[in-house]
Amino acid sequence: MISTTSYTSDYLVIEGGKPLKGKVNISGSKNASLPILIASILTKEPCQVENVPDLLDTRTTIELLRHLGAGVEFKEEKISIYPSSINLHTAPDEIVRRMRASVLVMGPLLARFGRAVVSMPGGCSIGVRSIDQHLKVFEKAGAHIRVRHGYIDMELKKVNPVEYTFEVITVTGTENALMLLSSCEKRSILRNIALEPEVMDLVEVLRKMGADICIEDRTAIIRGSKELRGFSHRVIPDRIEAGTFMVAGFLTGGDVLLEDVRVEHLGSVIEKLKEAGANIDILSLNSLRVRGGNGIKPLCISTAEYPGFPTDMQAQFMVLCCLADGVSEIRENIFENRFQHVAELQRMGADIHVRGRTAIIRGVKKLYGADVYSTDLRASASLVLAGLVAEGKTVVKDIYHLDRGYERLEEKFKGLGAVVERQPPREV
Known part of the structure; x- marks a missing residue:
């Protein structure tokens, strides 16, 4: 059970480099x-x-x-x-x-x-x-x-x-x-x-x-x-949580089975992951498997209202693009200020330049662990994903944003083999 007061300053400590493997059940939306x-x-x-x-x-x-x-x-x-x-x-x-x-x-x-x-x-x-x-x-x-x-x-x-x-x-x-x-x-x-x-x-x-x-x-x-x-x-399954775990499975070079999903709601996410090189097997209307491929190909993404590419997956895909072999472009058409995670990803070694509503991402060989701050719900998820593949230790702070929209996220990642721990606020 989540308290509405006790998580406001918790943080996550993540050791990167572990391919995610196993099964995850997606929560309700x-x-x-x-x-x-x-x-x-x-x-x-x-x-x-x-x-x-x-x-x-x-x-x-x-x-x-x-x-x-x-x-x-x-x-x-x-x-x-x-x-x-x-x-x-x-x-x-x-x-x-x-x-x-x-x-x-x-x-x-x-x-x-x-x-x-x-x-x-x-x-x-x-x-x-x-x-x-x-x-x-x-x-x-x-x-x-x-x-x-x-x-x-x-x-x-x-x-x-x-x-x-x-x-x-x-x-x-x-x-x-x-x-x-x-x-x-x-x-x-x-x-x-x-x-x-x-x-x-x-x-x-x-x-x-x-x-x-x-x-x-x-x-x-x-x-x-x-x-x-x-x-x-x-309630229907959460398509954004499902998309987040799909990106995580591919990003880490892992092998992740997602259950309790609605495949029909994930069309644009599946399409872009395949374009980036992910291996995706549709097992049923309610389950799919995501496996890492041979590297990450650059992407051109433009967010749009459903059934277009969801703005709530933009930050997670930006992490993919940070490690792609080439230059990617992401245009944010829904919200005017949804690139705040860029500065935090740059702290981890990402090469990103923002021009208005468009982000140009030049892929780098690796990201490096750092202390980073959550600015909103999906930005928080992107920093966790970056931490999963970064070299060394990543500390994601202000994770009350995560608790607003992801149920037991760190526990689910740990179940897939990630090294991630929630820590209470540090005393000053």
């Missing part, structure tokens, strides 16, 4: 779990969610639901929610500031109470993510919106049907809109929606609750219900 847990606000009936990873963000979501008045039990990757007792419509700054996904309560609270008061989300280290698209949908549905004392205060007498085209593709904007409109009986149409597997997992839950949602291309047609039901659901 963080980015699918959080909106599904929050969707329980839409009903008064009990809800059960299985395959939920034990992460800091999961614990923060539980804290938020309990703050609103829900009863929540979390045991062995299964969360039971009793939302009938929810009686508050305010998400406080102290929680929203810790986890930006907290803004997903806006749609469900508006649907249930006709009122939502939610702290303004701050920016994060990978870039400012605006919620203007969320608010435009809410206004179309009839909400009156004010910003007061750092909070977004919304009132809605009745959820009106909406026809709206998102100006940019937004995952949380799509999710917030779908949850609100699932409580409207008249037909709504959303265009240019996000199609990430995590969004589709939420759609499956909303259908179980009684909403009629049809999706074709990037258009969703929604006919909701005033009385949404409780649900029981098993």
Whole structure:
């Protein structure tokens, strides 16, 4: 069980040079779990969610639901929610500031109470993510919106049907809109929606609750219900964790079997790994094997919305490119400030030059262990991967970022033969 307070300054000590070998089971998806847990606000009936990873963000979501008045039990990757007792419509700054996904309560609270008061989300280290698209949908549905004392205060007498085209593709904007409109009986149409597997997992839950949602291309047609039901659901596997272990297996020249995955969600990652020279065997719909090849070939990567190459795998692939035989190029199209791991990789001997949203990586013969600092969730994972292949000892600090999105990461790597230890904060 993860504490929400004790891991803030833990660090990892990694001895590089060990090929990873063995089997790893992939946890449930963080980015699918959080909106599904929050969707329980839409009903008064009990809800059960299985395959939920034990992460800091999961614990923060539980804290938020309990703050609103829900009863929540979390045991062995299964969360039971009793939302009938929810009686508050305010998400406080102290929680929203810790986890930006907290803004997903806006749609469900508006649907249930006709009122939502939610702290303004701050920016994060990978870039400012605006919620203007969320608010435009809410206004179309009839909400009156004010910003007061750092909070977004919304009132809605009745959820009106909406026809709206998102100006940019937004995952949380799509999710917030779908949850609100699932409580409207008249037909709504959303265009240019996000199609990430995590969004589709939420759609499956909303259908179980009684909403009629049809999706074709990037258009969703929604006919909701005033009385949404409780649900029981098993969360999809985490495709980003799976991708991280796939990179690790290839990067270290290892032989790793991944189980509890959804191969269909990993298309762009599999394609780029094969292009880099990895040997990948698809064993079933839910398992695959990754083996190191003869060196690493340079890559040209451009991040994009699903089904394109995921921004959440950009940092991990940059580590691959650091050791490739040639020059690679990575263009980041989703977030404007997602190259903060570059400076830390340079401390380990990487040859990387950033020009705007593009990173040019010239492969080097080896990386060297160093003390490095995590700046965000996926950057943390990239530093761990670099440590696994670096010569000597790597110390990865501020790993609370890892605990937000990876369940027992160091334990899973140790199970594959890595030499990695979690250490408590050093006393000053």
